[in-house]
Amino acid sequence: MAVEAAVAPLAPPRRFPTLRRLFRHRLFLIGLVLFGTMVVLALGAELIAPHAPARMQFRMRFRPPGEGFLLGTDNFGRDILSRLVFGARLSLGIGFAVVLVTGIAGTIIGLAAGYFRRVDEPLMRAMDALMAFPAVMLALAIAAALGPSAVNAVIALSVVYIPRTARIVRASVLVVREMEYVQAALAFGGRHLWILWRHVLPNSLAPLIVQLTFIFAYAVLAESILSFLGVGPPPPTPTWGNMIAEGKDYIREAWWIAMWPGLAICLTVLGLNLLGDGLRDVLDPRLKVQQG
């Protein structure tokens, strides 16, 4: 009967709808592959690197990409592929540490500023003051003052990116705070910290996750700049930035020394941006409309 046909069983609800939508997003997948490859290279550096990254073979200087040295050798006869994968470990490691520190500190500051009106003004004006400096200039100044090392690079970059994160979190907290379930939680006797943790934070996370992927990209880029300028981890530790710095003097004769790390930075940043765009499209449809 027609009636029976009309009440055909509904499809069972699919699990993890967000994940499914992400994996149908083509650019997100490309980003995932690019960034994933870099992460695999960084994690498996010991297995992938054919040579020790610091081993100098003077007879093998300036070997072009090809036989024996897949990506060629540099001015000290070091294998570029090996340096590249170990450099990936440091560059991505610093990027990840920056994301972690920025995410935690920015979230705490943003939650406090958005939820407790009394601390909003002082906190956000302090953040504005930090944002008034050009990002790389500020990071350069801090890194130079602290001295060249990986930890100091993380500190410098975190200081630069915390204000951005705090702003994003504060903006979503301002919206979530006015939601009736926050009122309801208060009316049921919830304490402010508990409400922040249970009700405000989880509902403010989507824009933060998106922002953090972009900050990861900026941090990788900014770390290369710091290393290039000599305030990152000092040589002989390979980072993509100091590899480019060393290679730039020979770019006419041996273009591959500077090109491979440059390409690695480029692909990593591209991958992270695609990841971020995909996450934004899926997690925050409103933002997508606003930004076109």
Next chain:
Amino acid sequence: MTRLIEIEDLAVSFRTDRGEVEALSGVSLHLDEGEVLGVVGESGCGKSLTALAIMGLVPSPPGRITRGRIAFAGRDLLGLDEAAMTRIRGEQIAMIFQEPMSALNPVFTVGEQVAEVLRVHEGLGRTAARERAAQLLARVGIPDPARRLGQYPHELSGGLRQRVMIAAALACRPKLLIADEPTTALDVTIQAQILALLADLQREFGMATMLITHDLGVVAQVVTRVVVMYAGKVVEEGPVEAVFERPSHPYTAALMRSIPALAEGVSRLPAIPGTVPAPGAWPRGCRFAPRCTHAVPECGAGVPPLYPVAPGHHAACIRHAA
């Protein structure tokens, strides 16, 4: 009967760009144990703000309680610190809201949210709280509570969500339930079900209920005593039958006339001309005078106090000054 809530001369102000604006000016009302009090009035007359003041949830800043007293079971609520007030909220006084769509947190299951109240106030463990939550959901008439516990708010209809809110509100058997427009966002048949449920639970738990609404039909169904508010003041209060039979403030009378009655046929429904003046733009004297059909020059002379009309029935209109 013993007094549960006694509010005296409560005034709340908000700091705005135009300076300090008084939103509640001298509200006095009381509520006995086990009583169902209806608080009615148009939007913006201070009903919800009165409720928030009782809960200690007046947004501050910019809000501030400038004077008055709120006594709950003999305790002065305004003198309590935040920690003591937090214990009272949810445990002694609970509140449900107008929008069941947004009053539940979308990222947690309804079971977690009902259980949360029990875990916060009664220190129950995860399993015990979940079991009690299931019982509560069953008690508020949610079929198949075990399955519903694991569902998220968006999987529930508005009526079911309001039932979940009621379950959470009742979790600790509060002495007072404040229901702020609990049925306004629901369709009519669900409204009736929720009202019946509230009345039923009120009898069973013996809790006092403060029902905030602008719907006089709702008031007539479930309330024993009614307080009419207008522009931040109480203009009439009394037993529900008395107020309905003999509305003694012109505002109450006008509200009654604007209830559609099926029997009256095609005549045009009378509306009250004008709107409630905004806080800060209140007229001198009687605040209803500019919209009142009985207004006389004396209305502007001073704010009329509540004059007795009958025992337990008062109205703030100079026509009752004796």
